[in-house]
Amino acid sequence: MRDRRRTLLISLPVAILVIVAVFPFLWMAVSAFKPLAQLYTIPPQWLPDPPTLENFKNVVFQSNIPRYFINSLIISIGSTFLALVFAIFAAYGFARFDFRGRSAALAFVLIGQLLPTATVIVPLYIVLNYLGLINTYLGLILVYLILTLPLSVWMLTGYFRGIPKELEDAAIIDGASQLGVLFRISLPLVTPGIIAVTLYSFVATWNEFVFALSFATEKEMKTLPIGLAEFSTEFDTDWGAVMAASFVMTLPIALIFLVMQRMFVGGLMSGATKG
Amino acid sequence: MTMRNISPGVWFILPTMLLLAALIVYPMLSTAELSVTDANGAFAGMRNFNVAISAPSTRLILFNTAYYVIGSVVFQLLLGILAGILLNQHFAGRALVRSLMLIPWVVPGIVAAMTWAWMFHTDYGIINYIMTQVGVISEPIGWLTNPNTVMPALIAVNAWKMFPFVAVMVLAGLQSVPEELYEAVRVDGANFWHEIWHIMLPQLRPVLVSITLLLTIWALDGITIIYSITGGGPANRSMIFPIQIYVQAFEYFEFNRAAALSVLYFLFLSVIIVLYMRVFAAQEKD
Numbered sequence A: 001m002r003d004r005r006r007t008l009l010i011s012l013p014v015a016i017l018v019i020v021a022v023f024p025f026l027w028m029a030v031s032a033f034k035p036l037a038q039l040y041t042i043p044p045q046w047l048p049d050p051p052t053l054e055n056f057k058n059v060v061f062q063s064n065i066p067r068y069f070i071n072s073l074i075i076s077i078g079s080t081f082l083a084l085v086f087a088i089f090a091a092y093g094f095a096r097f098d099f100r101g102r103s104a105a106l107a108f109v110l111i112g113q114l115l116p117t118a119t120v121i122v123p124l125y126i127v128l129n130y131l132g133l134i135n136t137y138l139g140l141i142l143v144y145l146i147l148t149l150p151l152s153v154w155m156l157t158g159y160f161r162g163i164p165k166e167l168e169d170a171a172i173i174d175g176a177s178q179l180g181v182l183f184r185i186s187l188p189l190v191t192p193g194i195i196a197v198t199l200y201s202f203v204a205t206w207n208e209f210v211f212a213l214s215f216a217t218e219k220e221m222k223t224l225p226i227g228l229a230e231f232s233t234e235f236d237t238d239w240g241a242v243m244a245a246s247f248v249m250t251l252p253i254a255l256i257f258l259v260m261q262r263m264f265v266g267g268l269m270s271g272a273t274k275g
Numbered sequence B: 001m002t003m004r005n006i007s008p009g010v011w012f013i014l015p016t017m018l019l020l021a022a023l024i025v026y027p028m029l030s031t032a033e034l035s036v037t038d039a040n041g042a043f044a045g046m047r048n049f050n051v052a053i054s055a056p057s058t059r060l061i062l063f064n065t066a067y068y069v070i071g072s073v074v075f076q077l078l079l080g081i082l083a084g085i086l087l088n089q090h091f092a093g094r095a096l097v098r099s100l101m102l103i104p105w106v107v108p109g110i111v112a113a114m115t116w117a118w119m120f121h122t123d124y125g126i127i128n129y130i131m132t133q134v135g136v137i138s139e140p141i142g143w144l145t146n147p148n149t150v151m152p153a154l155i156a157v158n159a160w161k162m163f164p165f166v167a168v169m170v171l172a173g174l175q176s177v178p179e180e181l182y183e184a185v186r187v188d189g190a191n192f193w194h195e196i197w198h199i200m201l202p203q204l205r206p207v208l209v210s211i212t213l214l215l216t217i218w219a220l221d222g223i224t225i226i227y228s229i230t231g232g233g234p235a236n237r238s239m240i241f242p243i244q245i246y247v248q249a250f251e252y253f254e255f256n257r258a259a260a261l262s263v264l265y266f267l268f269l270s271v272i273i274v275l276y277m278r279v280f281a282a283q284e285k286d
Helices: A002-032 A054-062 A065-096 A102-114 A121-130 A137-161 A165-173 A178-189 A191-207 A210-215 A224-231 A239-274 B008-035 B047-054 B058-087 B094-101 B109-119 B126-134 B150-175 B179-187 B192-220 B223-229 B241-250 B255-285
Strands: none
Touching: A002 A239, A002 B058, A002 B094, A002 B109, A002 B150, A054 A065, A054 A239, A065 A102, A065 A137, A065 A178, A065 A191, A065 A224, A065 A239, A065 B008, A102 A137, A102 B008, A102 B255, A121 A137, A121 A210, A121 B008, A121 B241, A121 B255, A137 A191, A137 A210, A137 B008, A165 A178, A178 A191, A191 A239, A210 A224, A210 B223, A210 B241, A224 A239, A224 B109, A224 B223, A239 B109, B008 B255, B047 B058, B047 B255, B058 B094, B058 B150, B058 B192, B058 B241, B094 B150, B109 B150, B109 B223, B150 B192, B150 B223, B179 B192, B192 B255, B223 B241, B241 B255
């Protein structure tokens, strides 16, 4: 009896929570598949009847979104990869060695991660402009290191710390160099960490808005978030196309999230069997 | 000091530190310089600061920023703590609900902004429809164009976006609360409300302190949602400090004034960042 009352008491707030969390996302998806006439009705129509791909066709064939998609892809992958290369060395240095200034350097990395982007847009624009890097892939890839590098160093340091030092010591006694140890022993062991860092960095740069808004002003260089915001700056917003483009932009993130979740659960499972 | 005396660790971190210095330290020093010079590079003393502060919109912008940050953080915490406690209970389908709850956090900020802008649409928005149907409001409200509703609407979007993060942290914190604590108060006849008030919240205190500081920093950085939905309008009623920096620099091309604003913004932020790092360091030690 008590259990049934408890279930009832709990199911109402759970239902509210699920609706609050999921409804906007569903409404976006539903709107993306509605023909124009069904988007602008009073009262609003709940489901598209019949669902149409018209909005997606508009987005793919009549807007710059495909180009923006490719730009976003290039910049996100470039910055994620570059950050990873630097972060592997730095994280290994932080995790394995003790030296003067180590905690100050780590604190600086953390500050870099916390620093809001608006504090540095002005001088970064001047520097990029001076170097001729405004409206270039390289320019955005470099400034996105501000997002990806501290994050990657911070996360990977944790993963490297998780490797027993004895494994490395054994290899050093066998005559391996410090770099050899890093690449042959430690790096393969932090593969889950590398994957997690890669995905996090990718998502962070894929979603970034402020730098892209400031440093990619030409049509050829804009990224997806800016393209999406552009739809609604005009007085006549094509909400069907906006929702379709939103849907397209969310897909890669949703896929990454699915992969991550399985990894996350997998990590918990392996931990459980070992324990 | 010879090269051999330097720990190999320094060589490992050096490239990254140089890169971060070039990307963060140099721009910040350069901002400081820009803030006290004029457009031709001549020393201007505090003039940029005076002009920026004495602008008629400054008071409104400061008020809006405080309004947005405090409103966002309060509702993010409230919703997040409730969701976290709820998801820590046993019920059927809990794992699925936990995943679904993460959706707002996973959706890109700009997508969340656009979707909510559509939902808040005065004529065709689903929010006005539902609220008029239920009878909460008698006629449609121009949520994003009415000066009195624009901030609450934007805060709602930000609260929706970030509450899952709080919930996840609260959930993790609750899972480390020893079962004996609950049993101890149950013996004394405590109900669920007592458990929340006397066990969960006190146990969560350290987590909540650091989350609050993080949420404050993130809310202060909140350009994406506001800029893409309202651009700071109507009539500056949703203009917040970081957007003002962007507008001064890239719409009015007043780089020195924007730099002066950046310096003020950074000084304020650094207080919160230092607080966060102290809390963070203290928790690392435990």
